[in-house]
Amino acid sequence: MLKGKVAIVTGGTRGIGLEIVRVFKENGAEVVLLGSRAETVDKAVSQLAQEGIKVEGYYPDLSNFEQVKEVADIVAKKYGKIDILVNNAGISASKSIDDTSSEEFCKIIDLNLNAVFNMTKAVTPFMKEKRSGVILNTSSMVSIYGQPSGVGYPSSKFAVNGFTKSLARELAPFNIRVNAVAPGITNTDMVANLPKEIIAPLIKTIPLGRIGEPRDVANAFLFLASDMASYITGDILSVDGCARS
Ligand code: NAD
Numbered sequence: 001m002l003k004g005k006v007a008i009v010t011g012g013t014r015g016i017g018l019e020i021v022r023v024f025k026e027n028g029a030e031v032v033l034l035g036s037r038a039e040t041v042d043k044a045v046s047q048l049a050q051e052g053i054k055v056e057g058y059y060p061d062l063s064n065f066e067q068v069k070e071v072a073d074i075v076a077k078k079y080g081k082i083d084i085l086v087n088n089a090g091i092s093a094s095k096s097i098d099d100t101s102s103e104e105f106c107k108i109i110d111l112n113l114n115a116v117f118n119m120t121k122a123v124t125p126f127m128k129e130k131r132s133g134v135i136l137n138t139s140s141m142v143s144i145y146g147q148p149s150g151v152g153y154p155s156s157k158f159a160v161n162g163f164t165k166s167l168a169r170e171l172a173p174f175n176i177r178v179n180a181v182a183p184g185i186t187n188t189d190m191v192a193n194l195p196k197e198i199i200a201p202l203i204k205t206i207p208l209g210r211i212g213e214p215r216d217v218a219n220a221f222l223f224l225a226s227d228m229a230s231y232i233t234g235d236i237l238s239v240d241g242c243a244r245s
Contacts, residue, residue, distance in 0.1 A: 001027040001028070001222060001225075001226040001227075001228065002024055002027040002028050002029035002084070002222070002225060002226060003027070003028035003029075004028065004029075005024075005028070005029040005030070005083040005084055005225070006029065006030045006032075006075070006079040006080075006081055006082055006083050006084070007024050007029045007030070007031045007032070007082075007083060007084035007085070007086065007225070008031075008032045008033075008034065008071075008072070008075060008082060008084070008085050008086070008119070008123065009021050009024070009031060009032070009033050009034065009086040009088060010034045010062060010086065010087055010088050010089040010115070010119060011034070011035070011088040011089030011090060011138075012031075012033025012034055012035060012044065012055075012057070012086075012088070013033065013035035013036075013040040013041055013043065013044040013057070014040070014044065014188070014189060015186075015188030015189055015190060015214060016088060016138065016183065016186060016188055016214045016217050016218065017033070017086070017088040017089065017138075018033075018044055018048075018214070019214035019215055019217070019218040020086055020088060020217075020218045020221045020222075021033050021044075021048065021053075021055060022048070022051075022053060022218070023215070023218040023219060023221070023222045024084075024221075024222065024225070025048075025053045025054075025055065027222060027226075029083075029084070029225075030079055031055045032055065032056055032057065032058065032071075032075050033045070033055055033056075033057045034057065034058050034059065034060065034062070034071065034089070035057060035059050035089075036059060036089070037059055038059055040059075041057035041058065041059045042057070044057060045057045058071045058074075062089060062111060062114075062115030062118060062119065063110045063111065063114055063115055063118065064118070065118045065121065065122070068115075068118045068119055068122045069121075069122040071122075072119075072122035072123050072126070073122075076123075076126045081126060081130055082123045082126045082127065082133070083127075083130075083132065083133060083134065084133070084134045084135075084136070084225045085119060085120065085123045085133075085134070085135045085136070086136045086137075086138070086221060086225075087115070087116040087119050087120065087135070087136070087137045087138065087160075088137075088138040089111060089115060090111060090112045090138060090140075090156075090190075091107070091108055091111055091112065091153075091190075092108070092150065092153040092190055093108060093150045093152055093153055094147070094149055094150035094153075094194065094198065095149060095150055096149045096150075097149075097151055100150075100151070100152065104152065105151075105152045108152035108153055108155075108156050109152065109155070109156050109159075112153070112156035112157065112159075112160065113156045113159045113160060113163070116137055116160060116163060117163070120135055120163075120167065123135070124171065124176065127171075127174065127176045128171075128174045128176070131174055131175045132175050132176070133171075133174075133175070133176040133177070134176070134177050134178075134179075134224070134225050135167070135171075135176065135177070135178045135179075136178075136179055136180065136181065136221055136224055136225060137160050137163065137164050137178075137179075137180040137181075138160075138180070138181060138183070139157045139160045139161055139164070139180040139181065139182040139183075139236055140153070140154070140157040140182055140183060141182055141183065141184040141185075141238065141240045141243060141244065142154040142157055143157035143158050143160065143161050143182055143236070144182065144236075144238075144244065145244065157182075160180060161180060161182075161236050164178050164179060164180040164234065164236065165234045165236075168233040168234030168235075169234065172233060172234075177224075177229070177230075177232065177233040178233055178234065179224045179229070179232060179233060179234070179235050179236070179237065180235075180236045180237070181217060181220045181221055181224065181236075181237050181239055182236050182237065182238045182239065182240065183212055183216075183217045183239050183240060184206065184211070184212055184238070184239065184240025184241055184243040185199065185202055185203070185206070185211040185212065185240075185243065186211060186212040186213070186214060186216070186217055187211050187212065187213050187214065188214060191211065199211075202243070205243055206240070206241045206242070206243040207241060207242040207243070208241030208242060208243075209241075210241065211241075212239060212240065212241060216239055217239050220237055220239045224237065
């Protein structure tokens with residue numbers, strides 16, 4: 001489904017992002033994964049190599065446009081183009097507003113929103129040049145309904161939806177599609193770090209009766225990245241087992 005395509009995946013070292021890397025590679029794409037540190041990038045690249053999947057990785061500071069642009073330039077020069085960008089890196093928090101410092105709030109916005117802007121701005125010139133491209137953002141179920149505490153995380157994801165819908169309109173004349181995937185609770189480290197008292201009652205509210213697996217979410221990215229979704233842009237695709245309350 002992605003034969004001959006070149007993709008960059010942020011937050012590609014574990015969880016949903018790592019699974020997106022696997023699915024994209026299985027479907028014929030060249031993939032460059034980005035992570036936050038040399039060690040985690042090296043670990044993911046060698047883990048994939050053991051599975052017979054060859055990728056390269058970088059670790060720019062996503063909040064620094066110059067660093068991000070440098071990586072986009074390297075990738076475009078090496079592969080001749082950038083077809084797909086997946087803005088997937090993200091952090092969450094579930095503390096009450098009283099317990100959240102403004103630094104903690106800004107840290108979430110910096111990665112979950114500002115980094116999306118930086119990465120997108122760095123790749124769109126290459127996509128415009130080819131008059132073709134796909135930008136995909138990882139949003140969240142909480143971007144629709146909010147969550148009881150940890151206001152920074154849903155705020156960032158509501159903003160990601162706005163970014164997605166607006167940029168889709170701006171870039172449509174260049175044949176660049178912009179969509180987001182809104183996962184529900186998915187079986188990754190992000191969820192493993194949440195207390196059981198929060199997770200257990202949430203699972204009871206999921207009509208499909210289970211949390212999502214990274215592959216469930218990665219498959220939605222594959223569909224949206226592929227030409228199967230050639231007439232879909234500006235959309236937020238829920239992958240949450242209908243857990244929408
Ligand atoms: P995870 O914690 O397993 O992985 C997060 C990824 O982001 C890692 O690859 C990590 O390297 C990267 N990252 C973290 N901090 C970074 C930084 N400062 N700079 C660069 N990269 C950084 O989480 P996940 O569950 O795989 O989450 C991936 C995305 O899915 C996030 O955007 C998250 O908000 C979203 N999401 C997750 C769930 C869930 O239940 N797991 C639900 C909805 C949305």
